[in-house]
Amino acid sequence: xxxxxxxxxxxxxxxxxxxxxxxxxxxxxxxxxxxxxxxxxxxxxxxxxxxxxxxxxxxxxxxxxxxxxxxxxxxxxxxxxxxxxxxxxxxxxxxxxxxxxxxxxxxxxxxxxxxxxxxxxxxxxxxxxxxxxxxxxxxxxxxxxxxxxxxxxxxxxxxxxxxxxxxxxxxxxxxxxxxxxxxxxxxxxxxxxxxxxxxxxxxxxxxx
Amino acid sequence: xxxxxxxxxxxxxxxxxxxxxxxxxxxxxxxxxxxxxxxxxxxxxxxxxxxxxxxxxxxxxxxxxxxxxxxxxxxxxxxxxxxxxxxxxxxxxxxxxxxxxxxxxxxxxxxxxxxxxxxxxxxxxxxxxxxxxxxxxxxxxxxxxxxxxxxxxxxxxxxxxxxxxxxxxxxxxxxxxxxxxxxxxxxxxxxxxxxxxxxxxxxxxxxx
DNA sequence: GTCTATACAACGATAGAC
DNA sequence: GTCTATCGTTGTATAGAC
Numbered sequence: 509x510x511x512x513x514x515x516x517x518x519x520x521x522x523x524x525x526x527x528x529x530x531x532x533x534x535x536x537x538x539x540x541x542x543x544x545x546x547x548x549x550x551x552x553x554x555x556x557x558x559x560x561x562x563x564x565x566x567x568x569x570x571x572x573x574x575x576x577x578x579x580x581x582x583x584x585x586x587x588x589x590x591x592x593x594x595x596x597x598x599x600x601x602x603x604x605x606x607x608x609x610x611x612x613x614x615x616x617x618x619x620x621x622x623x624x625x626x627x628x629x630x631x632x633x634x635x636x637x638x639x640x641x642x643x644x645x646x647x648x649x650x651x652x653x654x655x656x657x658x659x660x661x662x663x664x665x666x667x668x669x670x671x672x673x674x675x676x677x678x679x680x681x682x683x684x685x686x687x688x689x690x691x692x693x694x695x696x697x698x699x700x701x702x703x704x705x706x707x708x709x710x711x712x713x714x715x716x
Numbered sequence: 717x718x719x720x721x722x723x724x725x726x727x728x729x730x731x732x733x734x735x736x737x738x739x740x741x742x743x744x745x746x747x748x749x750x751x752x753x754x755x756x757x758x759x760x761x762x763x764x765x766x767x768x769x770x771x772x773x774x775x776x777x778x779x780x781x782x783x784x785x786x787x788x789x790x791x792x793x794x795x796x797x798x799x800x801x802x803x804x805x806x807x808x809x810x811x812x813x814x815x816x817x818x819x820x821x822x823x824x825x826x827x828x829x830x831x832x833x834x835x836x837x838x839x840x841x842x843x844x845x846x847x848x849x850x851x852x853x854x855x856x857x858x859x860x861x862x863x864x865x866x867x868x869x870x871x872x873x874x875x876x877x878x879x880x881x882x883x884x885x886x887x888x889x890x891x892x893x894x895x896x897x898x899x900x901x902x903x904x905x906x907x908x909x910x911x912x913x914x915x916x917x918x919x920x921x922x923x924x
Numbered sequence: 925g926t927c928t929a930t931a932c933a934a935c936g937a938t939a940g941a942c
Numbered sequence: 943g944t945c946t947a948t949c950g951t952t953g954t955a956t957a958g959a960c
Contacts, residue, residue, distance in 0.1 A: 535929075535930085556948080556949065556950085557949080557950060557951085558948085558949080558950090566930080566931090567930065567931050567932075568950085568951090569930080569931075569932085569951080569952080569953095570929085570930075570931090571950090571951090572950085572951065572952075573928095573929075573930080574929095577950075577951075578950065578951090634893075634894070641893060641894050641895075644894060645894050645895065645896050648890075648894070648896055649896065649897075666897070666898050667898050667899065667902070667906075667910065670890055670896045670897070670898065670899035671899070671910055671911070673886070673890050673894075673896060673899075674883065674886035674887045674889070674890045674891075674899070674911075675882065675883060675886055675914070676886070677885075677886045677889055677890060678881070678882035678883055678884070678885045678886025678887070678889070679882045679886070681882070681885055681886070681889070682856075682878055682881050682882045682885060683882075685842075685849060686842070686849050686852060686853050686856070686881075687849075687853065688853050688856055688857065688878045688881060689857075689874070689878070690874050690875050690878065691875065691878035691879070691881075691882070694875070698875075698924060701923075701924030702875065702879055702918075702923055702924060703879070703882075705917065706883070706914040706917060706918070709913065709914060710910075710914070715909075715910055716905075716906060716909030716910060
């Protein structure tokens with residue numbers, strides 16, 4: 509950390525070789541591992557790109573080169589089966605009063621296609637490892653609050669985001685992990701019609 | 717949480733002695749272990765009291781003596797910090813249109829007092845072991861559908877029950893396991909005011 | 925030769941010390 | 943207010959793979 513931050517760079521230590529590494533194409537994997545460790549230890553804001561790159565033994569610019577920035581690296585470290593940014597960009601445009609329907613439709617399509625197995629393992633790691641829980645907490649806060657709620661919420665975006673999180677997470681768990689009938693086998697239309705009004709109230713409806 | 721995969725003591729083919737056993741005070745624990753195993757293997761309806769007692773190596777009458785019946789044994793096997801029957805009897809009476817508020821109030825009091833640790837371990841075992849997931853599925857179906865929804869729901873009690881399950885489980889997970897702010901630190905009044913209308917819609921509101 | 929992974933320097937923004 | 947340190951990000955030159 510303090511090697512190259514403020515000290516004079518004209519030390520006698522040998523500079524790292526520039527250019528492409530001989531055999532190892534493991535920079536991307538090293539960054540992912542380092543990112544999971546640092547994000548888990550310090551959270552999203554506390555984790556710096558420089559610290560992650562240092563742990564991985566590479567230049568901070570590699571984060572941008574391989575992932576496009578700090579946040580895409582964070583999403584990649586979560587190892588989700590979908591890219592939230594892409595999904596949100598497809599879902600956000602349109603009437604804000606029908607946003608819940610679009611979110612639910614996309615949500616069901618994604619997890620029905622991916623299958624419950626992957627979601628089950630994801631939830632397991634979330635429930636058992638504090639690190640994973642911290643990562644998801646960061647994810648909920650950042651993605652839901654900053655991107656979704658800031659665009660449509662009239663007030664209290666943080667509270668609305670967590671409330672949306674309760675409904676979406678509970679739906680995922682009961683449908684895909686517990687597989688409680690008749691919800692586990694219900695078609696998308698039924699679920700959207702049942703859940704969308706509640707989710708929409710959390711998004712734009714009146715709150716105390 | 718108990719060890720759901722723990723093997724119950726094998727049944728012995730020797731004839732059991734009648735009357736009080738000499739030193740054995742482990743009949744209750746043996747029944748609980750056997751109950752978890754058999755409930756997990758066969759579900760609530762498929763598990764018979766006789767099979768549970770046989771695996772525990774005791775007389776079926778012991779189920780009635782120690783637990784008061786099959787269902788209290790099932791609840792005891794779930795190792796919940798509260799007795800659902802008692803809690804429901806305190807919550808059900810009153811205006812059905814305000815049932816959600818009473819459920820949420822009781823729910824928050826229970827888990828805030830017990831602490832998040834116990835709920836976290838409970839959810840972990842649910843997410844990781846299929847057996848525990850099956851038990852909770854049975855619990856949701858039986859308790860919510862038969863006892864709560866049958867009393868207040870105008871139609872589709874099964875669907876309403878699972879929808880209520882999504883909201884309650886999601887609330888528990890986000891507040892007590894993930895501890896996402898501001899929901900994790902919100903007072904009961906705020907949460908009830910925010911969630912009760914949605915839960916009430918699942919209970920008695922219009923469904924598609 | 926081209927292509928690409930890499931290192932280094934530097935920019936604008938931001939937060940805190942003074 | 944200024945100053946400083948550090949952040950995320952970007953530009954660019956270079957070394958090695960192709």
